[in-house]
Amino acid sequence: MSTTDDSPQHSGISVTEAAASEAISLLESEDMDTDIAGLRLYVQQGGxxxxxxxxxxxxxPEEDDTVYEHHGLRVFVDPASMNYIxxxxxxxxxxxxxxxxxxxxPNVVSECGCGESFRT
Structure with missing residues (x-):
């Protein structure tokens, strides 16, 4: 599944222009093709x-990922992580x-004091 939207408010995952710009710069510094490569956002146990x-x-992206594109940045999210984010x-x-x-x-009901982990 693939989605393209530069508006900050919609279902799925949104990316601000500042985040997209920084991530694209980092991708390019790693010599990755920004037309294919992207930033994987995921949730893991811990914290x-x-x-x-x-x-x-x-x-x-992996075959079952949802791919979002915002401000030229591709973001990959696996189905299990999407449930949380x-x-x-x-x-x-x-x-x-x-x-x-x-x-x-918006799904977070509490965060730890350092802001590194959360609970939904």
Whole structure:
């Protein structure tokens, strides 16, 4: 399944322009083809609240992935992770407190104190 939408509000996964720009720069620095490769966003067991986010670059999506494209960035999400992160927005924040990718997830009912894990 593939979805393309540059609007920040829709079901599935959305990506801000800042996050897409940063991820594309990182993909290009790894000499990955941004027309095929993308950012994998997934959920894994772990952290003090039970679940945590994971991200990595993949050369291509898996057969059962949902593929979203926002601002030129392809995002791959496996079916099991989608159950936890449907409706989320991936953003990139910079500044004095540190920089990095952040997932705004409407399904979260609680997060740990450090913000690294969550519970739905």
């Amino acid at each position: 003090c609240a039970g679940l945590s986010y994971g991200m990595r670059f993949d050369h291509e 449907e409706g989320s927005v991936l953003d990139y924040e910079g500044g004095l407190q540190g920089e990095g990718f952040h997932v705004e997830n």
